Amino acid sequence: MSEGQQSRKFSAPQPNSETQHFWDAAAEGKLLIKSCNSCGEVHFYPRAHCPFCFSDNTSWQQASGDATIYTYSVMRRGAPVPYAIAYVTLAEGPTMMTNIVDCDLDAIRIGQRVKLVFKPSEGGAPVPCFAPA
Numbered sequence: 551m552s553e554g555q556q557s558r559k560f561s562a563p564q565p566n567s568e569t570q571h572f573w574d575a576a577a578e579g580k581l582l583i584k585s586c587n588s589c590g591e592v593h594f595y596p597r598a599h600c601p602f603c604f605s606d607n608t609s610w611q612q613a614s615g616d617a618t619i620y621t622y623s624v625m626r627r628g629a630p631v632p633y634a635i636a637y638v639t640l641a642e643g644p645t646m647m648t649n650i651v652d653c654d655l656d657a658i659r660i661g662q663r664v665k666l667v668f669k670p671s672e673g674g675a676p677v678p679c680f681a682p683a
């Protein structure tokens with residue numbers, strides 16, 4: 551069994567008024583991002599105001615779950631189980647910080663195609679992670 555097959559324990563997300571809907575959707579297995587009705591840009595993480603033009607006229611949109619690894623870092627020291635933190639670029643454009651899971655940590659590469667997978671947290675909404683596509 552390779553180290554990548556062990557799973558990291560995720561602490562429960564702490565939703566706030568801007569992200570409650572995001573975590574409610576996560577519980578249904580959906581990854582939501584926001585698109586701006588004023589300037590058309592898509593952003594993540596979800597905010598009440600568009601980070602590009604500060605409009606509050608934004609809409610929720612479900613992401614396809616397709617993404618590419620932009621950069622990553624494997625955490626080994628001080629972690630009960632080694633894990634990989636990464637920034638992935640979603641097919642829709644925004645970049646999000648996440649964990650790369652269900653893979654050999656030594657095989658992760660920048661530019662690798664990954665796919666959304668939700669992992670349970672301890673007592674909260676599932677956490678969006680990505681695994682090799």
Ligand SMILES: [Zn+2]
Nearest residue numbers: 586589600603
């Ligand atoms: Zn905007």
